[in-house]
Amino acid sequence: MTQEDSAAPVRSGDAVEADVIVVGAGPAGSTAATWLARRGLDVALLEKARFPRDKVCGDGLTPRATKQLVRLGVDVSEAAGWKHNVGLRTYGARREPFHFPWPELESFPNYGLTRPRADFDHLLARLATDAGAHLYEDTTVSEPILAGERIVGVRAKDGRTFRARVTLACDGNSSRLALGMGLEKNRKRPMGVAVRTYYRSEARTHDAWMESHLQLWDGEPGRSHLLPGYGWVFALGDGTVNVGMGTVSSTASSQKVNFRDLLNTWVRNTPPEWGFTPENQIGGVGSAALPMSFNRKPAYGRGLLLVGDSGGMVSPFNGEGIPYAMEAAEMAADAVADARSRGFGTPAAERALEGYASRLSAEWGGYYRLGQVFVSLIERPEVMALCTRYGLPRPTLMKFTMKMLAHLYDTDDGDWMDKMLTSLSRMAPSA
Known part of the structure; x- marks a missing residue:
């Protein structure tokens, strides 16, 4: 070029x-x-x-981003180097994960990408x-x-x-x-922070799901202390994975937290078969601010x-x-x-x-x-704990929540969830 x-x-x-x-x-x-x-x-x-x-990023794209690439005429096939995913796997409040497939909609494709x-x-x-x-x-x-x-x-x-x-x-x-x-x-607007690194991991690189962890532990899960923020593992399909964690605050007030250390603490306690070890790490840990x-x-x-x-x-x-x-x-x-x-x-x-x-x-x-209201609620640990414990096991509630979080719903038509989310967004005063 x-x-x-x-x-x-x-x-x-x-x-x-x-x-x-x-x-x-x-x-x-x-x-x-x-x-x-x-x-x-x-x-x-x-x-x-x-x-x-390079840029610091999770490298994971939801169907909303996939749609924009298709509009541009980009070949997003796996043969062209993209890794497709079918939805989000979420861990929180229990050992077994919850699976949320990307919704079937008129407005967006039903798959995400990583690259x-x-x-x-x-x-x-x-x-x-x-x-x-x-x-x-x-x-x-x-x-x-x-x-x-x-x-x-x-x-x-x-x-x-x-x-x-x-x-x-x-x-x-x-x-x-x-x-x-x-x-x-x-x-006074929300601000997030994200940190990420890469690992070689044949055990995780071909995963068909994007993965999030709503509870991060500094030791054995359920028997140690919770760390602030949420984590992710995004498979890239080339023998590597993007591993990171993020946090968000309702305002841009300074957070004197060493997120690189927090990421390393969480990663040390992931299952050994994942291979998230220093010898498998590729490069260092990068961080970025997320202006919202x-x-x-x-x-x-x-x-x-x-x-x-x-x-x-x-x-x-x-x-x-x-x-x-x-x-x-x-x-x-x-x-x-x-x-x-x-x-x-x-x-x-x-x-x-x-x-x-x-x-x-x-x-x-x-x-x-x-979203500003949402952030002001979940940044309170007691609210987040209640949502994780009592919200995740309810499939209908979580389908609604995932559509809202991922901004994936049909605004012109769709099911009752789409219509409710559209109405809520239109009634709320503009940010």
Whole structure:
């Protein structure tokens, strides 16, 4: 993959000029660049690293993310390197697990996927360049270029400049670009933390289920102390598994907890046949923040659109961010293409761009607000213990809960659960 090529957007002096600048080539940025390029816009996609590069992630994708890949035209077959899964296996309050198959719906496929983020992000970046976007690797954006209050481009750390009528911030939780525009995070919104590592494990690598552990023990299960958070084991099908743990707080208050140590403590007490031992570990333990529930606003203003983690689009229900990043990317591309058709710089174009933020709020605002209430309840140990002990054994209740947590229900039709969840999301005030 080349950093720059002869077909790149027009240069004017030392500046690259394009219709749109996309900062960050993760799932949000590369997906946005793909949809924008397919709509005929000149796109400069800026990435601070060089592919392939890794990101901290569980590597597990629910059917909601699977749908976005299918929409993009990605071959998600196992022959193409994807590991399919049929649902979620959950451990909690008893030795035997509970199994929750992905629901059969009109709106979403009935299978999930796993694939390492290093490979996943590289694939999406190639998809963007194949669509006609122009990728600039090793390009760290240091600040926005302003004309009055409006962003008209960005400056890279090495001095290069890129100019466009519209810019997308897809640069993650810390979002240097959003901060440069004076957009701070709302610390009263939920914030999660995730840590993960990889193990070689022939015993677990071909598992057909994504696996979660709601109770993590620092010794023998049931006879030791509970650790904060939840754990996961996601099979990758290539001889390895992604093993991690996460926690969520109803606010972004500092949590002085060493999550790497907690992960190691839990892993030491997993069954020996799983092979989660130091000699089987691949690489170290990585960590990442999970910004939730629109914790940075506005999603559009002064020529800048926030997409994915930069706008706090991680679900507070399950810590999933990739499907929302990809969905928001397509919404952003729709708004930008509409703005171009109306004439960049006109009041009509500005209204089209403002429609991006309105659409996000209409799509997820109520659902995220319900998620904030959910987080405020489960972060209380006594509530979580009651839910685990008395909720999990009730199949109908848990089917309803899993549809809610995974955001997998038909909004236009469906069964009574789908209709109830749709009604609840629509009645809740927007986050």
